[in-house]
Amino acid sequence: MTEADSATLHRTTRSWYGVPVDITVSSSNIHRVIVGGVPLPHLGVVNFFSRWGLPLEERLELTCRHELGHVQTLPVPLLHLLFLLWPRQGRRRGGRWLRLLAALVAHQAVWELAAEGYVIATAPPEHWSPRTPAARLLYAGFWGGMTLLAAISTVFAA
Numbered sequence: 001m002t003e004a005d006s007a008t009l010h011r012t013t014r015s016w017y018g019v020p021v022d023i024t025v026s027s028s029n030i031h032r033v034i035v036g037g038v039p040l041p042h043l044g045v046v047n048f049f050s051r052w053g054l055p056l057e058e059r060l061e062l063t064c065r066h067e068l069g070h071v072q073t074l075p076v077p078l079l080h081l082l083f084l085l086w087p088r089q090g091r092r093r094g095g096r097w098l099r100l101l102a103a104l105v106a107h108q109a110v111w112e113l114a115a116e117g118y119v120i121a122t123a124p125p126e127h128w129s130p131r132t133p134a135a136r137l138l139y140a141g142f143w144g145g146m147t148l149l150a151a152i153s154t155v156f157a158a
């Protein structure tokens, strides 16, 4: 683990299932995550809102932890996606493409919840807790909005 400068944090590690992980996060909110040699583009939108008002160093540390959380919790959204795409009989909502779109939205929402859950499970509360009323509102908005999005799109896609 090294910190190149005040605006960038780089970490190399291994996932619990043995895949090498290379994460670089920066204050510009452009994150580079390479898992097993495969680059995974990822928007920093969730981290931008979830780390509102935190000092830069903590923001980068928690953002890096969130990105690692995506890798560590990967089996959860994959199992969820497998469940949604599993062929089944009976009445289904919408057309095939709409259901596929809903499944992808649900997959992404569940993955965001899992990654941020990883942050909460592994970092001390005094690090990830929002500190201002605006930050608390944004963080609650993330959890509420993402849970709602995951639930609605899962029901639609299932």
Ligand SMILES: [Zn+2]
Pocket: 046, 047, 066, 070, 111, 112, 115
């Ligand atoms: Zn994320």
